[in-house]
Amino acid sequence: MTRQNIQIIQSVRSALGSPKNIRRFLFTVRAPSVARINLAVLRILLEERKERGIYLSVERPDKHLMMILERQNLAARSEVCNLGDNPKPPKRVVIATEMVNPVVLIDEMFLALSDKAKGATLDAEIRGMGFIIVDNLATMAIYNTQKDIDEFFRKSNLFLERFPNQKMFTVTARSGYDELHAAARKFAQIEVDIPDEWLLE
Amino acid sequence: MGGEKMARIHTGISGLDEMMQGGFAFPSTVLVAGSAGTGKTTFTLQFLAEGAKRGEQGLFFTTLSEPTQWMLRFVSEFSFIDKETFGRQIKFVDLGGMLRKKDRDPEKLLAFIEEQITEHMPQRIVIDPVSVIGELIKDEYRTFLFDLTTHLKDWQAVSILTGEVLPSEPYPVEISYIVDSVIILSYGLSPEGSRRKYLEILKMRGTQHTSGQHLMDVGKDGITVTVGLK
Numbered sequence: 001m002t003r004q005n006i007q008i009i010q011s012v013r014s015a016l017g018s019p020k021n022i023r024r025f026l027f028t029v030r031a032p033s034v035a036r037i038n039l040a041v042l043r044i045l046l047e048e049r050k051e052r053g054i055y056l057s058v059e060r061p062d063k064h065l066m067m068i069l070e071r072q073n074l075a076a077r078s079e080v081c082n083l084g085d086n087p088k089p090p091k092r093v094v095i096a097t098e099m100v101n102p103v104v105l106i107d108e109m110f111l112a113l114s115d116k117a118k119g120a121t122l123d124a125e126i127r128g129m130g131f132i133i134v135d136n137l138a139t140m141a142i143y144n145t146q147k148d149i150d151e152f153f154r155k156s157n158l159f160l161e162r163f164p165n166q167k168m169f170t171v172t173a174r175s176g177y178d179e180l181h182a183a184a185r186k187f188a189q190i191e192v193d194i195p196d197e198w199l200l201e
Numbered sequence: 202m203g204g205e206k207m208a209r210i211h212t213g214i215s216g217l218d219e220m221m222q223g224g225f226a227f228p229s230t231v232l233v234a235g236s237a238g239t240g241k242t243t244f245t246l247q248f249l250a251e252g253a254k255r256g257e258q259g260l261f262f263t264t265l266s267e268p269t270q271w272m273l274r275f276v277s278e279f280s281f282i283d284k285e286t287f288g289r290q291i292k293f294v295d296l297g298g299m300l301r302k303k304d305r306d307p308e309k310l311l312a313f314i315e316e317q318i319t320e321h322m323p324q325r326i327v328i329d330p331v332s333v334i335g336e337l338i339k340d341e342y343r344t345f346l347f348d349l350t351t352h353l354k355d356w357q358a359v360s361i362l363t364g365e366v367l368p369s370e371p372y373p374v375e376i377s378y379i380v381d382s383v384i385i386l387s388y389g390l391s392p393e394g395s396r397r398k399y400l401e402i403l404k405m406r407g408t409q410h411t412s413g414q415h416l417m418d419v420g421k422d423g424i425t426v427t428v429g430l431k
Contacts, residue, residue: 005256031208031227032257032324035357039322064319064355071319138208173208196255 008194012040015192016049023160023167026188028181030196031173034136037194041169042074045131046092053131054083054094056105058139062097069093084112086125094129100143102134106155113162126163137172141180149180153187207407210324210359213251213281214244216426220402220411225359226381227324229406230350234364234372235386239398240419241363243276244386245327247423248361250281252325253290260323261293262314264300264333269293281423292321296328300337307338307345311352318356326353326360332373333365343375350379372403381406389414400426 015025029037045051057065062082069075079092083105099105109126113119134140140149160166172184174193185191209224218224225231235241249259263269276282287293294317299310318326331349335342353360362380364373368388377383383403391397399414416427 030255032210032252032255032358035322035324059355060357061355064315064352067315067319068322071316072322142207176208 008037008040009044011192011194012037013044013048015190016041016044018190022189023164024156024187024189025167025169026184026191027169027171027194028174028191029171029194031138031175033194034138034171034173037171038133038135038169039068039072039074041171042093042133043072045133046074049130051130052090052092052094053129053133054096054126055133055135056099056102057095057097057135058099058102058143060097060135062095065095065097083109084122086121090125090128094125101148101152102140103148103152103155106152106159109159110155127165130165131167131169132159134168134170137170137180137184138177141172141177146179146183150183153183156187210257211251211255213247213254214424214426215422216415216428217400217424220415220426220428221405221408222410226405226407227359228354228357229359229381230353230379231359231361231382231384232364232372232376232380233361233384233386234366234376236366236368236388239386239388240417240424241365241386242272242329243279243419244384244424245329245361245363246276247279247281249291249325249327250283250286253283253286257290257324258321259291259325260317260321260327261291262296262317262326262328263293264296264328264330269295278421279423280421292317292323296334300334305337307341307348310334311345311348314349315352318358324358326356326358327363328360329363330365331362331376335373335375346376347379377404382408386417387414391416400424 027037045053066077066080069080070077075093081087081091081094083094083096096105112122156168160168170184172180208227209222210227211218211224233241233244249261252259299305299313338345362376364376366372372383372385382405385401385403387399388396389399398417400417401414402410411428418425
């Protein structure tokens, strides 16, 4: 089980308890703690708020992500599927992995949504979910230009406009990403900065 | 050379971070190679202790099967050791049991390592020494190493593999190809003729680093590297 600091959990929980119109979240933390914060956010969404959602990983392979979800008691393998599988009954966590350029994912989703045969089903699947976690912006910045990242934020806004039930959670590392940070802050409605000392047990 | 978009973590080794733009790139894989007694285990424990101080989780895999307590009694006098972190921020896992089995299976070994990683979600991982595994699984060692480092790269951590070498052998070549960084600890003679320890960064991807051998001391505060001194 991931070890958590009470203050971190409280700050994440408090952010997630924001009014319903707050739908774009940014968590800023030291690079080594990005994974930990993603799991903290996911745990609260799944266990406390009983929501279903999408976990988008820029770099992790799906096998590893599923191992983590299972080992961390977040979701068994039977509770996870890939985006577009649309199983019945729906799964708790839908994953999209190794999305080096996540703009591609959003473009593909919009394309699939416009498909006459399958679009309505995918639309219903996404409307049945409450969140999308993006793991993580700093890794995205390594593989993409700032222009790509700006485009990702622009398309994310379009996605959130189309699906008003959705919230988007992004996590980034604190230092060395000034341009990314500025863009992320512009995108987010709320930023939670996790101080280094909160990570100490 | 870049490093601008690379996060870095401090090693905790005095003098070393300054040799490599502030620390190891995060995530990355590192080989620390050296002959017996050059300080490889001390290096890795100092690295994990630094992480524990910063709220990071560490995972120490030992392959030698000496009891962890036996190893720790010899390092317990170092000032960087905080025994409160043992078993908590720093977990010790023995791989020796699996390696001693007659039907040792590299795939099961890798699966076990991954189970431990997904359970503890460490930011710092040590496998000490990985070269022992080569002596036990021989023909499958290269494939195992490749699979291990490929998987470690996906786990969002800095992983240090230590490699034992003979005095005549600079570093385990089979490991050096597949890691991001290679640090060599060695013995040498100072200009005055006394036997000293040295540290050299042989390779470090994506990082401007100080090259050459630099004096390394092991005192009560752990390892200290003094750049420029021989």
